Amino acid sequence: MALAKALTVFDIYDRAKSGPKMDEKDWDYKVIPQTAAALKKKYGIKMDKKQIIPTDKEQINNLFKAGLEMLVECGVYCIDTKRVIKYTEEEVLASIAAAPTRVIYGEGKDAVELSCRSYTDSHPPIIQGGPTGAPCSEELFLAIHQSYAQEPLVDTIVDGVLQTIKGHDPVPGSPWEIAAVKSEAILVRAAQSRAGRPGMGL
């Protein structure tokens, strides 16, 4: 069935205000575990911890079907409006089809192409090096990130967080949070530039 248009975040917000009401505890302790368990049973999914990467094509496809069905059957719970955002399967499949399959990450000679790869590909993934949200002191933030940016196999940076900003705790929702986040971006750019890679993605 043809869709009038692909879903956007604006449609999602509207549904977050108009979807079915639900108690958050019911979502967490009933909807999620019960639906996941039912789909595990329906698709006969059984995993072996010694086989970390699956090889059984039927199981691989059944996991996809179960995950897709989980999303369509449950939807997504909005904790602020206490409502469930619902999609049709056609909408979900249309969003999957519309997703980008390549993008240029970074600028100039330091940019890398992020594109689809297969598990059989001999070319490696993009290497995004960095503290991944781990706390860094103001004194060492720049040096830590430069230690990542100067690694030749690192393609882009994922930053850490400043533990303090000018000695203040960057409490979420406070002006200090904004100061910290802006400083993080400035310092990562400086670290990339000091490593001779000013166009590197962040």
Place this chain on the structure above:
Amino acid sequence: MRQSDSHEVSQLNELKIDVGALVFTAHYVLAGDIIMCEQMPIYGGYAGGLEETTIVDVATTINAFVMTQATWHLDGPVHVRWGITTARETLAVAGHCAMAIEANTNLMLGNQYYTIAGPCTVMCLLETAAQAITDTASGREVLSGVAASKGVATNYTTGLEARMMAEAAYAVAGMETARVNEILDKLVAIYEKDYKNPPKGKPFQECYDVVKLVPTQEYLDVYDEAVKIMTGLGLTYWTK
């Protein structure tokens, strides 16, 4: 931030969102930014066990592209007891989820790294290698790390962990899956017995000369020890 940087938005556990996330997603979309939608499903959390967590992981991965018009999705299945992504169970969740998505779509996927051991330890490097092998051999597009010491200790993170993440990925790219699983089974078995007493490691300033920005000889020796173990498991990247 530039348009060509990744702009992050996070989902909540499990299959939840807040309005604030939608608000800044709207800004990213209208600005034409690259959007990275992150989510870390909890193994042993609301969803339950291995299979249930993987089903939820597949659902939330797909949701990133529906709800936030993501360019790519950043996963991070985390173990409820250990708080890490490198445990056998969470590697299995990530490996199965990526293969399920990869076999049925062209969506671009990443995974993030939280080890239990700290920098300048063989265990931290082996944990990192195990996840890099899993992610590369299950078709993921981006490896994002490393937050050593569970990502909670100040300054316990250095560039050398990312070097291992990269080199392990290069070592197995294109390797046959059955062989990868054999290596992973042996590799994870080396460190999983030590979760209760993981080595704390050292902070950045004890791992690097902070003026010259080079790793200490001590950390380079630790790195070589990890490489020796990896080579012993059959990876030829370092001996070619």
